[in-house]
Amino acid sequence: MDELELLKKDWQKGEDSYPKLSYNDIYSMLLKKSSSIVKWIFIISILEFVFWLFISFGLKASGYSMEIEGMENDFGFIAIVILSYGILAYFFYRFYMNYKTINTTDNAKTLMENILKTRRTVKQYVIFNLIVLIVSTAYMMPYALNQSEESRALIETARADGELFKYYIGIVLATLLVLAVVIGVLLLFYWLIYGILLKRLKHNYTELKQLED
Amino acid sequence: MDKALEHSFVELLEKHQNIVHKVCRLYTNNQDAHNDLFQEITIQLWKAYPKFRGDSKFSTWMYRVGLNTAITLYRKSKRNIQTQEFESVQFKIKAEPYDDTEEQQLKLMYKAVHQLNDIEKALVFLYLEDKNYNEISETLGITEVNARVKMNRVKKKLKTILNP
Known part of the structure; x- marks a missing residue:
């Protein structure tokens, strides 16, 4: 193509037309902060880990789970707790390893894949937490309902009125609604953050990937 | 440090x-x-x-x-x-001898290149820098054949932008 050759000639002729930054100009840039998406993904991921840890420890510190009598000795509950800590450790390890493999000197496709892999790990972590939240809520509900005097009294009243089924359905629906709102807010949050951060990267990755198919 | x-x-x-x-x-x-x-x-x-x-x-x-x-x-x-x-920010390149038609053509070409997507720009950039297809494929992480195919498509796309 003649035009592209013309452009190439012009491009290579223009070596003197670029600004010349001094040693000090460049040196001062080394002290500035990066605004790369990897840094932001890293910060957001750490916040996500902290957020879920805070929820988990915060609830324990406030004595919430222990208030439910008999829960601390329940096999199912202990299994959920042990499993969730084990998986948490595994996610930390995977996230750290993924982050370490991000290397700007890799080729463009590998670099993009590694960044997307980090994002995928955090996404799996979030899904895992949501599942734990749902399973433990479902598991703990019968305990919570029988635990306090007030709730037992409420159940008795409902039974006396012949509306026990309605009462349970009400509780289940209310819990589902709260869970749906929590999940909805979280999804919106991720969609906003990662949608903005990774949109261009995903687009470029698809463009490169298409070539290979 | x-x-x-x-x-x-x-x-x-x-x-x-x-x-x-x-x-x-x-x-x-x-x-x-x-x-x-x-x-x-x-x-x-x-x-x-x-x-x-x-x-x-x-x-x-x-x-x-x-x-x-x-x-x-x-x-x-x-x-x-x-x-x-x-x-407005185009770098002033001292084109000698001054050729109005060529200058105009170059302006249009630079403008067309700016309309390409990020990956296409990368291919054009490496091409303008006189890199061979082996280097282009290694930088982008695609095969050499695909780099050639893509470069041909980019050339066609530029042609379409210039002569709609």
């Missing part, structure tokens, strides 16, 4: 800074965005520098980190969307 390492890095970058300017020229449309991307590439180069072993040329290594920053890591893409600002 290792002062000697810092010194050797700044000296090398000062010498080869045109490579970074050229990446910025293709991926940004105004001076602010140019400076911004230049700074980000400098930071990424500096972060990767301790791993630079000298088994490849510093300039070759710069192409890779520079392009990776522009197409993968750089976040402030909003500034780059508008293309109308481009002409």
Whole structure:
């Protein structure tokens, strides 16, 4: 193509037309902060880990789970707790390893894949937490309902009125609604953050990937 | 921070800074965005520098980190969307002898290149820098055959932009 050759000639002729930054100009840039998406993904991921840890420890510190009598000795509950800590450790390890493999000197496709892999790990972590939240809520509900005097009294009243089924359905629906709102807010949050951060990267990755198919 | 390492890095970058300017020229449309991307590439180069072993040329290594920053890591893409600002910051190239038609043609070509997507720009950039298809494929992580196919498509696309 003649035009592209013309452009190439012009491009290579223009070596003197670029600004010349001094040693000090460049040196001062080394002290500035990066605004790369990897840094932001890293910060957001750490916040996500902290957020879920805070929820988990915060609830324990406030004595919430222990208030439910008999829960601390329940096999199912202990299994959920042990499993969730084990998986948490595994996610930390995977996230750290993924982050370490991000290397700007890799080729463009590998670099993009590694960044997307980090994002995928955090996404799996979030899904895992949501599942734990749902399973433990479902598991703990019968305990919570029988635990306090007030709730037992409420159940008795409902039974006396012949509306026990309605009462349970009400509780289940209310819990589902709260869970749906929590999940909805979280999804919106991720969609906003990662949608903005990774949109261009995903687009470029698809463009490169298409070539290979 | 290792002062000697810092010194050797700044000296090398000062010498080869045109490579970074050229990446910025293709991926940004105004001076602010140019400076911004230049700074980000400098930071990424500096972060990767301790791993630079000298088994490849510093300039070759710069192409890779520079392009990776522009197409993968750089976040402030909003500034780059508008293309109308481009002409006002076009670098004044001393075209000798002065040829009005050629100058006009070049202007249109630069404008057309700016309308390409990030990956297409990377291909054009490496082509303009006289890199062979082996180097292009290694920088982008695609096969040599695909690099050729893609480059042909980019040429066709440029033709369509220029002669709609």
